[in-house]
Amino acid sequence: MNLLIIFISAALINNFVLSQFLGICPFVGVSKKIDSAFSMGIAVTFVMVIAAMVTWLIYHLILVPFRLEILEYVAFILVIASLVQLVEMFIRKVSKPLYDALGIFLPLITTNCAILGLALNAVLNDYNFTETLFYAIGAGLGFTLALVIMAGIREELELVDVPHSFRGAAITMVIAGSLALAFMGFAGLI
Amino acid sequence: MKQKTAIQEFLKGLWDENPVLVSLLGLCPTLAVTVSAINGLAMGLAATFVLLCSAFLVSLLRKVIPNQVRIAAYIVIIATFVTIADRFLAAFTPDISKALGPFIPLIIVNCIILGRMEAFASKNGIGRSLLDALGMGAGFTLTLLVLSSIREILGSGTWFGLQLMWPFYAAWKVMVLPPGAFLTLGCMIAAANWINTRRRS
Numbered sequence: 001m002n003l004l005i006i007f008i009s010a011a012l013i014n015n016f017v018l019s020q021f022l023g024i025c026p027f028v029g030v031s032k033k034i035d036s037a038f039s040m041g042i043a044v045t046f047v048m049v050i051a052a053m054v055t056w057l058i059y060h061l062i063l064v065p066f067r068l069e070i071l072e073y074v075a076f077i078l079v080i081a082s083l084v085q086l087v088e089m090f091i092r093k094v095s096k097p098l099y100d101a102l103g104i105f106l107p108l109i110t111t112n113c114a115i116l117g118l119a120l121n122a123v124l125n126d127y128n129f130t131e132t133l134f135y136a137i138g139a140g141l142g143f144t145l146a147l148v149i150m151a152g153i154r155e156e157l158e159l160v161d162v163p164h165s166f167r168g169a170a171i172t173m174v175i176a177g178s179l180a181l182a183f184m185g186f187a188g189l190i
Numbered sequence: 191m192k193q194k195t196a197i198q199e200f201l202k203g204l205w206d207e208n209p210v211l212v213s214l215l216g217l218c219p220t221l222a223v224t225v226s227a228i229n230g231l232a233m234g235l236a237a238t239f240v241l242l243c244s245a246f247l248v249s250l251l252r253k254v255i256p257n258q259v260r261i262a263a264y265i266v267i268i269a270t271f272v273t274i275a276d277r278f279l280a281a282f283t284p285d286i287s288k289a290l291g292p293f294i295p296l297i298i299v300n301c302i303i304l305g306r307m308e309a310f311a312s313k314n315g316i317g318r319s320l321l322d323a324l325g326m327g328a329g330f331t332l333t334l335l336v337l338s339s340i341r342e343i344l345g346s347g348t349w350f351g352l353q354l355m356w357p358f359y360a361a362w363k364v365m366v367l368p369p370g371a372f373l374t375l376g377c378m379i380a381a382a383n384w385i386n387t388r389r390r391s
């Protein structure tokens with residue numbers, strides 16, 4: 001039950017994009033087409049789950065026993081950066097179609113603050129290993145959901161006569177604001 | 191591209207190449223921490239500190255760092271200074287440190303900093319890099335300050351904690367909640383676009 005609450009809370013109530021403002025750059029950058037938004041979302045979810053597990057292990061098995069918590073940030077970002085590289089090589093070797101679908105998005109994920117934010121939040125909230133896993137899956141799916149909804153709206157937006165100054169990023173922000181307002185409705189879910 | 195004078199190097203970050211309003215970099219901290227003016231200011235100053243120190247070091251080491259591992263090297267340099275800034279804030283201003291939460295460590299992946307390292311500090315001398323970093327940092331801080339002031343004044347009726355609105359002012363609660371951040375920033379970007387088109391024509 002606790003795991004379910006963590007999952008739903010990460011996916012909907014504390015949605016990473018719309019209420020915690022993590023991963024805004026890909027949210028603005030890669031939300032023009034539903035297809036690419038979906039691929040990006042899946043790639044992020046994938047890296048998130050692996051990164052969350054690895055950073056949890058590193059924090060609790062290496063940093064805490066040796067009292068090196070001060071190195072948390074340096075260690076986490078290095079792990080994430082090398083992990084993204086590894087995942088990229090692995091996917092290229094194992095599944096060519098998947099690599100072609102995710103290819104260009106993978107390097108971008110290193111500087112996606114949602115990944116580092118997730119690792120830091122899991123430590124901050126003192127989650128155990130399974131909780132971290134569910135937290136990561138929920139956050140990843142919530143990110144995908146927000147990205148796909150946004151892409152759907154933006155595809156329609158192509159046909160709309162937006163005031164000149166609002167074209168591009170500005171209207172995206174305003175739409176994101178209304179989406180965030182809608183997502184606040186999930187607050188009573190738990 | 192013609193060489194800019196020192197003063198132009200500094201000024202470009204304030205408006206023409208403003209990291210948030212024009213280049214749309216570093217949006218995550220911009221949206222997240224601007225609930226109150228003091229938080230926005232603290233975030234801006236912390237990012238400026240990291241930007242300045244990393245620009246200095248990256249520019250100093252630009253001939254030493256091999257090209258293939260430069261991004262990893264920049265990230266380690268940035269992460270080190272972020273740790274320093276984080277400890278400093280936690281020691282001297284615990285309240286602000288708590289309010290900013292994970293967004294201080296997230297300065298590491300702030301695209302503004304890595305972007306300036308890659309685009310500027312790795313190619314230019316120390317003096318110019320510092321000026322560039324100072325300009326970008328000032329542009330970021332000012333944008334954050336304006337955004338957080340709008341949100342705090344409308345959303346809580348206060349500014350830097352001082353009561354600003356009249357006593358019966360009904361605060362627009364939504365402005366301090368996540369949707370308010372998106373709406374305000376959207377309007378600010380639109381205003382910047384509008385001013386720029388007016389200036390050009």
